[in-house]
Amino acid sequence: MHATDDSADVFEQAAIGGDQMIEIDEALKKLADFDAKKSRIVELRFFAGLTVEETAEILDISARTVKREWRFAKAWLYRQMGR
C-alpha cells in the first residue's frame, strides 16, 4: 500500500491483495489500540461491506458520526501504511 505519487507502476499495485489485507488488518489493530470505535467502523465498512447507514445502525450512532470517523480513520490508516 503506497501513495500513488511514488514511481512504481500503479498497475502492479492496484488491487488490494491478500498481503495488503493483512497489512490493513495490522494497521487496524494499532488503530483499535487508541480508538476502538474507529477500528470497528473500518471493519464493518471495509471488511463487511456495510454501508454508512448500516454501520450506523449496528453501532447505534448517527450516520454523520460514521462518516466523520470513517474519514479520519481512513487518513490515519493510509498514513500508517505508508510509513
Next chain:
Amino acid sequence: MSRVNAVRTRQIEDVFHAALERPPADRATFLGEACAGDGELRAEVESLLAADDQAASFIESPALGTLTTQFRRVSAGLDLSGRRIGEFELVRVLASGGMGTVYEAVQQQPRRTVALKVLRLGIDSPSAFRRFEYEAQILAHLRHPAIAQVYAAGTHVDPGSHAEGTGASVPYIAMELVPEARTIVAFGHEHGLPLRRRLELFARVCDAVQYGHQNGIIHRDLKPGNILVDPAGDPKVIDFGVARANDSALSVALTQCDAHQMVGTLQYMSPEQCDFDPDQVDTRSDVYSLGVVLYELLCEALPYDVTRSSLSKAAQMIREQLPRRPSGANPALRGDVETIVLKALEKERERRYASAADLARDIRKFLANRPIEARPPSRLYHVRKLVARHKAASALSAMLIGALVGFSIWMTSLYGRSDANLKRAQAAERNARTEADTNRAVSEYLVNLFQTLDPTGRGTDVDSLGGSFTVRELLDREVRVIPERLKNQPLTQATLLATLSGQYVRLELFSRAAAAMERALELRREATAGHGALVADTLYTLADVLRRKGELGRAWALLEEARAKFDALPSRPVLENRRAQILAAMAMIRRAQADTATSVRLQHESLAMVEAIHGPDDPTTDGARYNLASVLDAAGEWDEAEARMRQTAESYRVRFGANSSQAAAGVHAIGLVLRNRGELDRAEATLREALRLRMALEPPRPADVATTLSAIAGLRKTRGDFAEAKALSREALAIYRTHLTEDSTAIGGMLYNLASLAVAANDQPAIGELVAEAAQLQRRAAALPPDHLHRSGALLMLGVLRMGQGDATGAEDLLRECVASRGDVLSPEHWLTAYSECVLARSLIQQARYAEAEPLLGSAYPRVAAMIGHGDDRTIDIVQDLITVYETMGQTNKAATYNDVLLRYRR
C-alpha cells in the same frame, strides 16, 4: 488509553475536521491559528490531511471484492462540453456513470460524430500509459457489424485534477456512436417484439460476443446498457473489451464502479465474477451474462431480485440461489426456451453453453423447430449443487452476527426476567465492555472470515479439499482466539462458543463440538454462579452434543441436572416446553441404549406435556407424536407405531399441504414402519410414493430424495435384487455428491452401502472399483482431522470389501483398526461403533471364530436395531450372522428365535 492520550487524540481530530471544512488554500492559515505554537499538533494534522487527500478511494470498496484501486479520482462530475480533447470536440454529455462520462463528440479527421468516453481515473506512470494504449489498439482491431467500433484512444491532462504539480493523465476512448440507440431490453419492450423476434435479435448479439471471444477478448460487463439496438433494429454491443482480457488494473478499475453502483452491475455478473477471482473468469462468464440479459429480454424481469440487497448479500444470492423460473414470468417460455435460458445461467461454468456460438446455435435450432442441444435437468440435476464454495463461511458469519444480536433479545425474552443472577452477570459484562463490545466481536469475526476467504488464491489448496474443510479451519481458529479476544466478556464468549459448537455438530465433528460446548457451560456457570435457566439450557444443549457423540451416560446425567434446574424455576410455557424437550432427549438416550421400553414411556410423557402446552392440533405436538411413533417402532410395537405415524403424516399433510416436504417425510416414515414390521410390498410402494413426492418438492431437497432412494435400495437388497439396489444406491450417491461436500459422512455411508451390496452380490468387478473408491476416501481422510468419521468409515468399507475378496484375516485387521479409531470421535456406546463391531464379528465368523463373534453381535444387535430399525438391511445382515453363530455353536433355541426375526423379512 491514558487520559492524556485521549484528550490529545480528540484535539487532533477536531483540528483535522475543522481544517477539512475550509478550502485547501485557507488551511495553512487556519492551522497556524488553531495549533497556536503547538508544532507537534500541527505536524500531526498536516500529515493526516495529506493522507486524506490521497486516500479518497482507499478502502472505499469493500474488501469482499478486494479490488479496491489506488487510482486518484479525477474529473468527478465535471462537464467538459465545449472543450477539446485531442482531435475531438466535445459537444454534450450523453451519459455519466461511476467509471466516467460519455460525450457526443466531433472528430476532425475523418469528420464524424463519435461517442467519447472520458474515464474518471488518472494514469500516473509511463508504463501504465503504454499498457492502456496497447489495449486500446487491440480493441480498435475488432470489426463486427454488431460491435460498436473503437476508433481511437488516448490520454489528456485532466484540467480538473486537484493534485498538486502535474495533473494526472486521463484516458479516453473514442468509439462508434449509435444514434438514438435503446438498450436491447427497452427496445424489445417499446416495440412489443414477439418472442421470435426477440430471440432472433438476441442470437445476433451472441454472434458479436462470439466474434470478440475469437479475438481473445472477453467482454466481462455484458448488460442491457452495453447491448444497444439502433432504430433500424440492428444490435450493437458497446464497451467491448473495455474490461480487457488480461486483467490489467485498468480493466479492474474500469469495471469496478463504486460499491453502491455495483449491486446493479452485479445482477449480470456470473457467480465466478462474484467470487472476484479473475482466474476463474473466461468466455463462459460472458455466456452467463448473456443468459441474464436473455432472461430479462424475455421475462422483463431479472432472475434474482437483488435490488434491495447489500453487495455481499447480492453476491451470495447469485452464487447460491436458483434463478426464478422464466416460465413463472412468461408461461410461453415453458419448455425449450426455458431450458436454454437456464443452461446459460448454470452456476458452474462446465454446465453452461461452452460458447456464445453454442448459445446462438440452440436459439436458432429452437427457432427452426429443431431439437435443441440443452437438456432440461434430469432427475439427478434436479437436485442441484447449492453449496457454493463460500456458502458455509458466509452463512457462518451471518449466523455469528445473528447469534450475538439475537442473544440479548433471546435471553431477556426467554429467561431474563426470572433470572436475577443472569441479569447481574449481563450488567457486569456491559460495564466491562467499554473498549470492546459485542459489535467488536462481530467485526473481528468478519475480519477473520474475509481474510480466510481471501480470493487471491492462497486459500486454493485448502479449498480443493472441500468446502467444509475451510469452514472447519475457520471454526478451529475462532475457538482458539475467542478466549483471548473476549477476555472480559464471558457471556459473549460463551454465546460464540455455543454457536461454533453447533457448527461442529453440523460438520459431524462431535469431539470438538462437545469441547466448545463444555467451555461455554463452564463460562456460563461462572458468570451466573451456576444457577438459573441459562445454565440449564446449556446443560441441555451439551447433552444433545454428547448424545450425538455417543456419550450416553454423561448426557443422561447432564439432562437430569438440567431438569432439576428447570423444575426449580417458576412455571412458564416456554420453560414447560424445554422440560418436554428434555424428556424427549432422555428418551433418545434410552433408545440408543436399546432400553426401548423406558424410551417409549418418556416419549409418552413428553407428548403429554407438549399437548398440554400447545394443544392437540399444533406442529410441535405433531413433532412429539412423530418421536413417539418412531420409538414405538424401535420397540417393535408396530400396530401402535403405524397408527401414530399415520396420524402424524395425515396431520402434516393437512397442515403443510400434500406437496410439502413435511407430508413427504410423513409418507417416508410410514414406509419405514411398514418395512420394519416386515410388510415389504407395502413398504416399497409407500417409499416409492415418498420418492415421487420428494422429487416434486419445490424448492428441491436433494438430501431427502437421496435418503428415500437409499431406503428403497435397502429393501431391494433385502429381497435379493442386488442390481436394482445398486442402481438406486448409485443414484443416491450421485445426488449426495452433487449436493454435499465430499467430506460429508452421508457420502461415506452410501459408499459403504455399495460395498456391502457388491459383497452380497459377489460382484468382483464392483468390489475392485469400490476398493479404489475406499482408498480414495482414505486418502481424503488422511487430510482430515483424526476425529472425522471418514477415517473409520474408509476402514469399515475396506474391511467389508476385503471379506468379499475372501481375505477374512486382512479384513479383521482393518475392522479392528476401524473399531479402535471410532473411539477418536464416537463413544463405544454409539450405534456406529456397535455396528462396526458387528462387521468385525462377521470377519471372525468367516474364520470360524464363532465364540469370539457371539458376544460382539449379542451386545451390538439390539442397539443397532433400535437405532436404524429392525427391517434395515444392515440389521437383517446381523440377524443372519447371529443365526449362523448360534447354529454352529449348537444353541438351537437362540438360533430359532433369530430365525423367526429373519422370516419376518425373508419369506
